[in-house]
Structures are given as structure tokens and as C-alpha cells.
Amino acid sequence: MSDEGGEPAGAPVGRRTVLGLLALGGAGIVGGSWVQNGLARLLAPIESRDPTGLVALFPLGAAFRFYSVTGSVPTKTAATYRLTVSGLIARPATYTLPDLQAMPQTALVSDFHCVTGWQVLDVHWAGVPLSALLDLAEPSAEATAVRFRSFDGTYTESMSLSQARRPDVIVALRMLGGPVSHDHGGPVRIYAASMYGYKSTKWLSGIELTHGEVPGYWEHRGYALDGTIRN
Amino acid sequence: MTPPSKPARRYLDRFSRAERTVHRITATLMIVCIVTAAVLYNGSLSIKVGHRHVVELIHVYAGFALPAPMLLGLASAAYRADLARLNRFSPSDWRWLRSRTRRDGSIRVGKFNAGQKLNAALTAGAILVLLGSGLLMYYPGLARLSWRTGATFVHDWFALAVGLLVLGHIAYAIKDREARRGMRTGRVSASWAHGEHAAWAQDVDVGPDQDDKRP
Numbered sequence: 001m002s003d004e005g006g007e008p009a010g011a012p013v014g015r016r017t018v019l020g021l022l023a024l025g026g027a028g029i030v031g032g033s034w035v036q037n038g039l040a041r042l043l044a045p046i047e048s049r050d051p052t053g054l055v056a057l058f059p060l061g062a063a064f065r066f067y068s069v070t071g072s073v074p075t076k077t078a079a080t081y082r083l084t085v086s087g088l089i090a091r092p093a094t095y096t097l098p099d100l101q102a103m104p105q106t107a108l109v110s111d112f113h114c115v116t117g118w119q120v121l122d123v124h125w126a127g128v129p130l131s132a133l134l135d136l137a138e139p140s141a142e143a144t145a146v147r148f149r150s151f152d153g154t155y156t157e158s159m160s161l162s163q164a165r166r167p168d169v170i171v172a173l174r175m176l177g178g179p180v181s182h183d184h185g186g187p188v189r190i191y192a193a194s195m196y197g198y199k200s201t202k203w204l205s206g207i208e209l210t211h212g213e214v215p216g217y218w219e220h221r222g223y224a225l226d227g228t229i230r231n
Numbered sequence: 232m233t234p235p236s237k238p239a240r241r242y243l244d245r246f247s248r249a250e251r252t253v254h255r256i257t258a259t260l261m262i263v264c265i266v267t268a269a270v271l272y273n274g275s276l277s278i279k280v281g282h283r284h285v286v287e288l289i290h291v292y293a294g295f296a297l298p299a300p301m302l303l304g305l306a307s308a309a310y311r312a313d314l315a316r317l318n319r320f321s322p323s324d325w326r327w328l329r330s331r332t333r334r335d336g337s338i339r340v341g342k343f344n345a346g347q348k349l350n351a352a353l354t355a356g357a358i359l360v361l362l363g364s365g366l367l368m369y370y371p372g373l374a375r376l377s378w379r380t381g382a383t384f385v386h387d388w389f390a391l392a393v394g395l396l397v398l399g400h401i402a403y404a405i406k407d408r409e410a411r412r413g414m415r416t417g418r419v420s421a422s423w424a425h426g427e428h429a430a431w432a433q434d435v436d437v438g439p440d441q442d443d444k445r446p
Contacts, residue, residue, distance in 0.1 A: 013324075014317050014352040018355055021359070022359060029381040032384030065277065066275075066278050068282075068283060116383060229376065
């Protein structure tokens, strides 16, 4: 049989395959978050006990993706870590890791949502409520926003002072049942439960009270200044 | 193509310059996408390489560009003809896919075997799905959060599937020197063509008028 010259014979299986994949992709976009959450709940116990680490290679459940915007980030220990609080405040301060550990801690279980769509459900977080540090700093009347700095040397983020005072914004010292690891932004990072992940500054080194929000790293690259999660 | 000089030419023209160019650009863009995807997805690589925004930009724009050479290829008649061949499955294609002895030549294969046809369709469809889901992830204003989560889910799985398709494609190419030569130089030896793509070789080598080889 000749399929050369003239119209090739046979059913257009190629076209049907392409259209079928497009339908599958569309269904996955609409229903994928439901499937993913089901898989994540089912596989979380397996993934956390898998000694081979193979399960984590596949996009089966929900896993953190590690963002770093610079080439390399220095490692800070309990001995070298410092958090400075500065700006429009009455009482500038510098905290060491033991200082922060000695303060009253808040624990919460809450989801981590990246603005691009990946999410990790029911993450255990613990740390010092940001509002406690703000109260100690005594912001002046002009202070309307809080700016975070990272010891990666590049990353900054801001939120309004009223957002920063919400009880679900913490200076996190622990996550996932242990100290915040370096890759997760440790030893100290921000966690803002009601906002997208880009507001939860990793490798936190500074908290500065400002007049007006200063656009940060991702805002300069197109993300909204208000990172509140809206469905 | 040149008019059929009687049997047994040593080389047959398999891919035009336009087709080889489309293949080369697509392959380059695909490799860029895969390498940057590995950095974006694998946690230890993400931290080691860092510079997330730059890696992301390279990935996204290589991805946006990925369908472009295939669309530009449509300007070439040879490319369109091969696309039509890849699209159509004959009954013997289904037999070839089911056969355990498909490589022995008893099922006469046209310019593309059924596996190549399937790979082409799956890769093309997956590229379009990756493009669509990638757009939703890159421009968060386009869709609500649950759709972006779905887009990430789809993008992850389709990326894994495309990665496997590309690996398979490369593995088959490594095993077949003459097939590689066809894509590199455009020509293949007539003996290879008669062994691997008998129906096609018959047509271009001897001419389609000699139709007595119907199974």
C-alpha cells in the first residue's frame, strides 16, 4: 500500500491524539487542585517515611519548591544570626536567635500558597508573632508599612502595618516539626498565612517600619503589592 | 525530489533543509526547557543555582518559542506533507504497534512507523498543554487560584511525560546511526530505507507507479 503521493490514507489519529491531550490538560487545570489535594493527603505519610526519596521526585503530592533569587545564600547559625528592627520606631533593637526563642511563641497549622499555583497544605509553623515585635518597637505615628529584608542581600518585601499586625503573621523559627532549615529560609523567616508565598520573606535579617509600602523584589517583576490570597 | 532513475540508488532524500532546521531549533529549545525545568523543580538544584527569576525567564521564553519553529515549518511543502503522513494511521500501523516482531520488516512501513507517529502526536499535544498551563502559572491574573493549582499539577505531569518521550526519542536515535544521518544530512542509505521504511523506499526509489508490491 502506498501512503506516498496524494492524500495519505487512514484515520487522523495524530489530530485526535492532540485534541485528546488538550481536553485532558483542560480537565486537569479545572479539576487538578482537587486531585492534587487528594493525592497529597493520601501520600503525605508515605512521602515523609520514604527512605529512598523516590516519591518526592514525582509530582504526586504537594511538596515545597525552593526559591532563591541570588546565587548563594550564607548560612547563619544561632551564634551568627541577627535580626534588626529599625525605621520609624521609638525603640530600635537587634535580636539574636536565643532572644527570639525566649519570647512567647505562637503555633499555627496553615497552608502555603505560591502565587503560581503550587501549594502545601496543613504546614505546622511556630514562632514569634510579628505584632509582638512591633509592639516592643513602638512605631511612630508616620509608620504605615513594614519592610522585610533578607540576608541573601537582595530580597525585600513589604506589607501594610495593619496587615503586619494580623495574628497569622509570624516571625517563624520552626516549620514542619523542626527548626526552619536553611533551604526553607532559616534560621528565621516570615510566614504570612493569608498571603501568597512571596510575602513570606526567607532568611529574614531586618524589619523596617516605613511610611508607605516599598515595592519589593517580586513587585518589581510584576506581582501585586497586596499579596492577599483571593480565590 | 529527482525523477525516479531505475532501482538501487545508493542514497534517498529523507528530510528537506526546512524540516531539519525545524528539528534542530525545536530540539535546542526543548533541551533549554528541560534543563531549566530541572533547576526550577528540583529543590537541591534550585538552591544550588539560585537566580530563580533569571532561570524562570529563560524557561518561560524558551517555552513560548517552542511551537514557533513548528508553525513556521508549515510554509514548507515537504514539512506539510510529512505532517500529513504523521497524522494518518493506516490499519497496518495498528498491526505494527501490536506486533511483537514489528522490526523484522514483514509489516511494510511508510516514511514513518506507528511509533514515530504516536511520538509526534503525543509530543505536539503535550507541548500545547504545557504552553497553556505555563501561561496560567506565569500570568497569575489570568485565572483563579484553584485553576493555577490545577495548571501546576498538569504542567508537572505533562513535563514528566514529555521528558520520558524525549529520552525515548534520543535512545532510539542513539541506536540507529542511519536515522540520525537522515536528520543531520537529509539523506539516508537506500538499504536502510528498504529495511526500515520499505513502503516509502519503494515509492521514492523505484517510483509509485510500480504498484505490484501491495500486500
